[in-house]
Amino acid sequence: MEERYVFLAEWYDPVAQLVRPYHLFYYPKDGSVEMFDVKKQQRFLKRTKYDDLHQEDLFVGNRVTVFSRQLNLIDYGNMYTANKLGSKEERTLALIKPDGGTKIGDVFELIHSSNLIVTKAKMAKLTWSQAEDFYREHQSKPFFNNLVQFLSSGPVVAMELIGEEAISMWRKLLGSVDSAAAQREAPQSLCAQFGTDGIQNVGHGSDSLAAAARELEFFFPSTIGHGPSNTAVCTDCTCCVIKPHAISEGLTGKILNSISAAGFEITALQMFNVDRANAEEFYEIYKGVTTEYPNMVTELCSGRCMALEIHGTDTPKTFREFCGPADPEIARQLRPNTLRALYGTDAVRNAVHCTDLPEDGVPEVQYFFKILDG
Known part of the structure; x- marks a missing residue:
C-alpha cells in the first residue's frame, strides 16, 4: 500500500462558532492531501495535490493551512504515523x-x-x-x-x-x-x-x-500572561513581520542577520500563529486599497510568523526603504540589496511586512506585542 500519514486536526468554524474535527491525510509520494469529516463521517476533501504543505510541517501541536483553512494538528491519526514521525x-x-x-x-x-x-x-x-x-x-x-x-x-x-x-x-x-x-x-x-x-x-x-x-x-506557559514579559518598548519604533513562507523556507536567520548588518536594532522578537480574523484586522488599512489584500491575509495566517520591533530615530522611513518595493521582481531591478529583493518570491510572498506610514509604527508593534501577546 502507498505510504500515507494521518493526523487528527481541528478547524474553528467562525460562522458556526464551532470547532470541527477532521482527519488529515498526507501522501509523501506526491505531496497530496485528503480530508475526512470526523463528525459527519464523510469525505470532506478528495485527494488533491497541494504544494504548500510539506512533511516537515507535520507534527503534533503545529498549525497548518490547507486551501485557506487553518488546521491545528492535535494528535496522530494512527499508530503508523505516530511510530514513523513521532518515535524520536x-x-x-x-x-x-x-x-x-x-x-x-x-x-x-x-x-x-x-x-x-x-x-x-x-x-x-x-x-x-x-x-x-x-x-x-x-x-x-x-x-x-x-x-x-x-x-x-x-x-x-x-x-x-x-x-x-x-x-x-x-x-x-x-x-x-x-x-x-x-x-x-x-x-x-x-x-x-x-x-x-x-x-x-x-x-x-x-x-x-x-x-x-x-x-x-x-x-511559554499554558496560561496566557504568566510567562516572562516581552521586551517591546513601543516608542520610536517600527514593525517588521517575517512572513510564514520565509519561516518555512528557513530564511529567518538570514533575514535577522541582514537586519542587524544594516545597523538596525531589534528590541523585541516573538513568533505568532495569527488567525484569519487577526490577520484581517492587522491588514485592514490595505482592504480596498490593494488587490493583493485577500492573499496577504491568507499568507499571514498560513503558518508561524515572527514579529520584530525595530527601534531607532526615523526608523519607519529608513527601515521601509531597507525592505524595498513590495514586488520582489521590481526590488531586484531597482534595489537589489533590499530584504524583499534578496528573499522575496512575489508581491504577497515577499519575505517581510514592514510599516508603511511613520505614524503606524507604534500601533503595529503594539498590535503584536501588547494585544496578541496580552
Missing part, C-alpha cells in the same frame, strides 16, 4: 543568553541546518526572581548568584525546538557549558565560538525530557 521526536528549550544577542541570526541558521524546527520564540527580560526560579536546581552551588545575575542582566531569546532527538542535538550544537572545554572538544560549537567562561557561554539547553517540559512551561 522531542521538544526542548533553547535559550540564547544575554551575551548571544548579536548572534541570534547565526543561531537560527544553525538550528535550521540541523533539521530542527523553531516552533516558538520570544525575546524576554528576566527579573532577578524569575532567573532564580529558572535556575533553582543550582541554588546550593557557589556560582548560583553569578548565574542569576548574568541571566537577568539583559534580554534573552527563548525558543521551543522540535525534532528528532532535539534535546541532545541542541546540546551538541551548544557544546560544553565551559567555553574553554568547548574550544578543546568542539571548536565549531556555539560555546566555543562565542562563549567566555562557564556562565557567559551564549546559550542553555534542557538536559532531559522532564527539564524540557518544565523550562518550556516557564517561558
Whole structure:
C-alpha cells in the first residue's frame, strides 16, 4: 500500500462558532492531501495535490493551512504515523543568553541546518526572581548568584525546538557549558565560538525530557500572561513581520542577520500563529486599497510568523526603504540589496511586512506585542 500519514486536526468554524474535527491525510509520494469529516463521517476533501504543505510541517501541536483553512494538528491519526514521525521526536528549550544577542541570526541558521524546527520564540527580560526560579536546581552551588545575575542582566531569546532527538542535538550544537572545554572538544560549537567562561557561554539547553517540559512551561506557559514579559518598548519604533513562507523556507536567520548588518536594532522578537480574523484586522488599512489584500491575509495566517520591533530615530522611513518595493521582481531591478529583493518570491510572498506610514509604527508593534501577546 502507498505510504500515507494521518493526523487528527481541528478547524474553528467562525460562522458556526464551532470547532470541527477532521482527519488529515498526507501522501509523501506526491505531496497530496485528503480530508475526512470526523463528525459527519464523510469525505470532506478528495485527494488533491497541494504544494504548500510539506512533511516537515507535520507534527503534533503545529498549525497548518490547507486551501485557506487553518488546521491545528492535535494528535496522530494512527499508530503508523505516530511510530514513523513521532518515535524520536522531542521538544526542548533553547535559550540564547544575554551575551548571544548579536548572534541570534547565526543561531537560527544553525538550528535550521540541523533539521530542527523553531516552533516558538520570544525575546524576554528576566527579573532577578524569575532567573532564580529558572535556575533553582543550582541554588546550593557557589556560582548560583553569578548565574542569576548574568541571566537577568539583559534580554534573552527563548525558543521551543522540535525534532528528532532535539534535546541532545541542541546540546551538541551548544557544546560544553565551559567555553574553554568547548574550544578543546568542539571548536565549531556555539560555546566555543562565542562563549567566555562557564556562565557567559551564549546559550542553555534542557538536559532531559522532564527539564524540557518544565523550562518550556516557564517561558511559554499554558496560561496566557504568566510567562516572562516581552521586551517591546513601543516608542520610536517600527514593525517588521517575517512572513510564514520565509519561516518555512528557513530564511529567518538570514533575514535577522541582514537586519542587524544594516545597523538596525531589534528590541523585541516573538513568533505568532495569527488567525484569519487577526490577520484581517492587522491588514485592514490595505482592504480596498490593494488587490493583493485577500492573499496577504491568507499568507499571514498560513503558518508561524515572527514579529520584530525595530527601534531607532526615523526608523519607519529608513527601515521601509531597507525592505524595498513590495514586488520582489521590481526590488531586484531597482534595489537589489533590499530584504524583499534578496528573499522575496512575489508581491504577497515577499519575505517581510514592514510599516508603511511613520505614524503606524507604534500601533503595529503594539498590535503584536501588547494585544496578541496580552
